[in-house]
Amino acid sequence: MLDKVDLSKSIEKDEYEDLIDEFTIRLGELQRKAWKLGIPVIVVFEGWHASGMAEIINRFLMPLNPMGFELHTTGKPCAQELRKPLIWRFWTKIPARGEIAIFDRSWYRRALLEHFIHDIPEKEITNCLKGITYFEKQLADDGYLIFKFFLHISKEVQQKRFEYINGKGIPLFISEEEEQDYIKEYDRLMPLTEKMLERTDTSHAPWNITEANDLNFATVRIMATFIQALENRIAKVEEKHKESENERDHTYINKSLKPSILETVDLSRKLSGHEYxxxxxxxxxxxxxxxxxxxxxxxxxxxxxxxxxxxxxGGGIKRLVQVMNPRLYRVIPIGVPSDVELSHHYMWRFYNEIPEAGHMAIFDRSWYGRVLVERVENLCTDREWKRAYREINEFEEILSNYGTIVLKFWIHIDPEEQLQRFKKREKIPHKRWKITEDDWKNREKWDLYEEAANEMLQKTSTTYAPWTIVEGNNKKYARVKVLRTVVEKLEQELE
Amino acid sequence: MLDKVDLSKSIEKDEYEDLIDEFTIRLGELQRKAWKLGIPVIVVFEGWHASGMAEIINRFLMPLNPMGFELHTTGKPCAQELRKPLIWRFWTKIPARGEIAIFDRSWYRRALLEHFIHDIPEKEITNCLKGITYFEKQLADDGYLIFKFFLHISKEVQQKRFEYINGKGIPLFISEEEEQDYIKEYDRLMPLTEKMLERTDTSHAPWNITEANDLNFATVRIMATFIQALENRIAKVEEKHKESENERDHTYINKSLKPSILETVDLSRKLSGHEYxxxxxxxxxxxxxxxxxxxxxxxxxxxxxxxxxxxxxGGGIKRLVQVMNPRLYRVIPIGVPSDVELSHHYMWRFYNEIPEAGHMAIFDRSWYGRVLVERVENLCTDREWKRAYREINEFEEILSNYGTIVLKFWIHIDPEEQLQRFKKREKIPHKRWKITEDDWKNREKWDLYEEAANEMLQKTSTTYAPWTIVEGNNKKYARVKVLRTVVEKLEQELE
Structure with missing residues (x-):
């Protein structure tokens, strides 16, 4: 891709200044419109070292209202970041709806500089690029507008700029000391760069190769690209709003899944007090x-x-953690999302909670809410929850590729057992708080929930993140089954 | 303090189990009540290594609903944490109202283990303990309930436990590898520990020395202490709610400050276009x-x-950052606090934004909102904004002690100049969004704001964080004065 770029392009100073004045006003307006419409925007800057990235980004920021953007500078991953899947540090930084996140180097750093320096195995790079693809696709599907700019300069220009930087005593940001020899290897970095650009140039997140031998030219080119795409998106969103205030189509009923997985569960299993x-x-x-x-x-x-x-x-979880070291586990109860969580991609709050290497995260309810309660209660569109099966599988694949052991339990009881437990809870003073109106209401939709659970079990049980159905009518049996499943899986996975 | 503790105390197993059953129910109830009343709780665990801290904490967690607490394990500060004042990493972790934050080791780590190992200069330890005192006092003033438990064991018990731990191959958490020799130096750690306990044992955050030779005894003692203090606080808060739904006393008018600082500002200063x-x-x-x-x-x-x-x-800030490297500065506009921010101590959101070593944070409005808009618009009680002068000075002192250069600008204009600018903004299409109803309303309270600004300037101008009043009627003059003040201060401070 890079060899076809004409690097001799430039622009006169007068023309540049006029254009910037015009763009400044338009960018300000567009930012306010995108804010009102809740369009989240991601802008990625990658490119050769000494391509003028800092300067160009600063010019790009000047017309924007600081209230609505955040700049993220991406250096070498720190120790904490290396204890989680690569893409974690970027998932946690996605913008809320209406905001702009600008990445000064990004998730591509690994596939480029780190790949080059540390001779990372091909398999890991493939996983890394896969994670990136999932990431960008999921965001685009959710309405995120993604810009990727690659600042391209010639080898000669780069060398001159390195001399200038050295002369002025400016620190080389972004690349750590041990990396500073590598960033100058223009010729050897070229094929890696080409490959990375080709493999990640998608329709929903295309690369914009930007000629940056002339900084003014690059700035104008970037701003113009940004303005045009944002204008198009704003027009589309406005049109959509007009067309229909509510295009949800809750007509989908999946009949084909019968006989159901859950119908075959043997709920008579139990343990005596002594066995337990x-x-x-x-x-x-x-x-x-x-x-x-x-x-x-x-x-x-x-x-x-x-x-x-x-x-x-809750009882099952308690028996798991009862004897454990609290420094090694966290129980994460998932309830109704907060306003801040709602203003991000659905998976954002779960990425924020994934455990560090060597630690356990125990989710009491989880991302499966998307295809259970949100589906049944119409809290998201049909398109959204149908898409979620793929998104969830991708999420768990990323965890698994990093080395995470993923186990999922569906604790199953029948409606009669549930009724008895509800009644019992109401009778015991210190358990009464556990039972709410909602619990009784959800009960009425048992069939819809069962259908959703069945489809979920079918579509998200994978080799790397299997479901275990736990026969739950007898609490003792259920708790031991959970314990046994976790113990046996760990014994099998750990050396 | 420690020599008076009777370490032979223990408890029978049966008695222990009965008590735990009782405590479990009461703790659950208290947690729900504290949640409803919005009482934030902080629990600190410190103590000798191998004092059974992990086990005791896990038992303490069992009765609690995971939805309402967070456990923070405190190890050696990481690189990022060392780039900010010590207390930053704890300020960012304070609980929201109604929640419980539990610290498995805490801000005392530095004054103990790190002090011992790294031979930190006395001055730094004094600063550190000062920061801790400010921290605990500010939180207590804001209604935070603070528990500090020090788990005390004898040297003999500690040695036996180390043997057990080694035998079982359990990793020593919290202390890094290089620290593991030091943690065994019971005798040499004792005087440091005594000193630290004495210097930080305050009425609003007292130390509870807990005999932990017997783990069951320690657990019961801790739970009982917690239950009793939380019950007392809940009773007090409930009573207060009954007494008066709104005890705000907005009667305070400070007449003594005239003649005002702002009255003497010479607003006729200006610069020509060329000079500018x-x-x-x-x-x-x-x-x-x-x-x-x-x-x-x-x-x-x-x-x-x-x-x-x-x-x-905004214009002044823009001229500052225009030529700067965006990797080195952040502009932080401070608006109305979010719900999450409101549910924490007032200073929490500012602690979250302090810059790393070598970086700049530029606040467009700031923590001074407490003594300006919140005071004038009755958004906090009189007691709260009057207390804020001290809190703000303490905050800036902590920044300064860390080496932060702090400069504060009050840009001053007169009401006539403001009126002209408002009218101009309304006329220019791309500036109209800047002016809102609120701006016109605030104008009517000019005198109240001026009085608040005067008192603020008087009470918060310190040697370590001085105010600069900028004559702002002429924008050019103001922008240059801001630039000049920053440049001269940096030239004076930097080598």
């Missing part, structure tokens, strides 16, 4: 040592608990 | 090099801009 006590203690003891092996081997563990109200998710 | 251009360019060039010296010398810079609506804060 013995098995619980045995598995808890094994889990106690396993947590330290997990920690030493730097493997993260993600446990997901889903299931009917009052099915015993 | 020349001086602006000269100072911008000096600033351009100074930013790299600031970076190299790892000094953070905080600039605060306050002033009347339309006084030119």
């Amino acid at each position: 006590k013995k098995m619980k203690e045995e598995y808890q003891e094994r889990l106690w040592s396993l947590q330290y092996r997990l920690f030493m081997q730097k493997r993260p563990l993600v446990l997901v608990f889903e299931g009917w109200d009052a099915s015993g998710k | 251009k020349k001086m602006k360019e000269e100072y911008q060039e000096r600033l351009w090099s100074l930013q790299y010296r600031l970076f190299m010398q790892k000094r953070p810079l905080v600039l605060v801009f306050e002033g009347w609506d339309a006084s030119g804060k």
Whole structure:
């Protein structure tokens, strides 16, 4: 892609200044419009070192209202970042609706400089590019507008600029000291750059190769590209708003999934008090040592608990963590999203919670809310929850590729058992708070939830993140099954 | 304090189990009540290594609803944390109202282990303890309930436990590898520990020395202390709610401050277009090099801009950053606080924004909102804004002690100039969004705002964080004065 770029392009100073004045006013207006319409925007700057990136970004920022953008400078991943999948540090920084996130170097850093320097295995780069593709696609699907600019300069210009920078004593940002020899290897970086650009140039997040031998020319080119695409998007969103205030199509009913997975669950399984006590203690003891092996081997563990109200998710979790070291686990209860969470991509709040290497995150309800409660209660569009199966599988694949052990439990009970538990909760003073109006209302939609759960189990049980259905009518049986599944999986995965 | 503790205390297993059952129910209830009343709670665990801290914390967590607490494990500060004042990493982790933050080791780590190992100069420890005192006092004043438990064991018990831990191959958390020799020096750590406990044992955040030779005894003691203090606080808050729904006393008028500081400002100062251009360019060039010296010398810079609506804060900031490297500065516009921000201590959102060593944070409005808009518009109680002068000075002292250069600008204009600017803004299409109803309303309260500004300037101008009053009727003069003040201060501070 880069060899076809004409790097001799430039612009006269007068013309530049006139254009900037015009663009400044238009950019300000567009930012306010995008804010009102809730369009989230991501702008990525990549390019050769010494391509003038800092200067160009600063010029790009000047017309914008600081209230609505955030600039993220991407250096070498720090220790904490290396303890999570690569893409985590970027997922946590996506803009809220209406805001602009600008990345001064980005998720492409790994596929370029770090790949080049550290000789990262091809498999890891493939995973990395896959993670990037998922990331950009999921954001674009959710209405994020993505700009990727690659600042291209010639080898000669780069060399002159390095001399200038050295002369002035300006620190080389972004690249760490140990990287500073590598960034000058223009010829050897070229093929990697070409490959990276080709593999990640998609319709929803295309690369804009920008000639940057002349900084003024580059600035104008970038601003013009940005203005045009943002104007187009604003026009589209405005039109859509006019067309229909609510285009939701809740007509979809999936009949084909019967006979259901859940119908075949044998809910009569149980344990006696004696068996329970013995098995619980045995598995808890094994889990106690396993947590330290997990920690030493730097493997993260993600446990997901889903299931009917009052099915015993909390009790199951409690028996898991009872003997564990609180420095190694976190229980993350997932409730109604906050306003801030709602103003981001649906998966944002879950990316924020993924565990570090060697640690466990235990989710009491999870991202599966998208295809359960949000589907049944019409809290998202049909298009959104149907898309979520793929998004969830991608998310779990990224976790798994990083080395995370992912286990998911569906705790199953039948409606009669649930009714009894609800009644019991109402009778015990210190348990009454657990039961709310919503619980009774959800009960009435049992069939819809069951259909949703069935489809979820079918579409998201993968080799790397399997579901375990737990027969939950007998709490003792259920708790031991959870413990046993976790223990056996860990013994199998850990050395 | 420690020599008077009877470490032989223990408890029978049966008694322990009965008590825990009782406590579990009461703790659950108290947590729900504190949640409803919006009481924020902080629980600190410190103590000897191998005092059973992890186990005790895990038992303490079991009765709690994970929705309402967060456990923070405090290890050696990471690179990013060392680039900010010590207390920053804890300020950012304070709980929201109604929530519980539990610290597994805490801000005392530095005064103990790190002090011991790294032989930190006495002056730094004094600053550190001062920062801690400010921190705890400010939180307590704001209604935070603070528990500090020190787990005390004898040297003999500690040695036995270290043997056990080694035998089982359990990793030593919290202390880094290089620290592991030091944590065993019981005798040499003792005087430091005594001193630290004595110097930070305050009425609003007292230390509870807890005998932990027997883990069950310690657990029961901690839970009982927690339950009792939380019950007392809940009773007090409930009573207060009954007494008066609104005890705000907006009767305070400060007459003594006349003649006002602002009355003496000479607003006739101005610059010609030619002078302006020349001086602006000269100072911008000096600033351009100074930013790299600031970076190299790892000094953070905080600039605060306050002033009347339309006084030119934004324009002044723009001329500062126009030539700067966007990797080194951030403009932080402060608007109405979000719900999440409102549910924390007032200073929380500002602690979240302080710059790293070598970087600049430029605040367009700031923490001074507490004693300006919040005072005038009755958005906080009189007690709160009167307390804020001290809180603000403490905050800036902490920044300054870390090496931060703090400069504050009050851009001053007169009401006639403001009126003209408002009218002009309404006429220009792309500036009209800048002017709102609120601006016109605030204008009517000019006198109240002026009184508040006067008192603020008087009470918060310190040697370590001085105010500069900028004569703002002439924008050119004002912009150059801001540039000049920043440049001269940096030249004076930097080597």
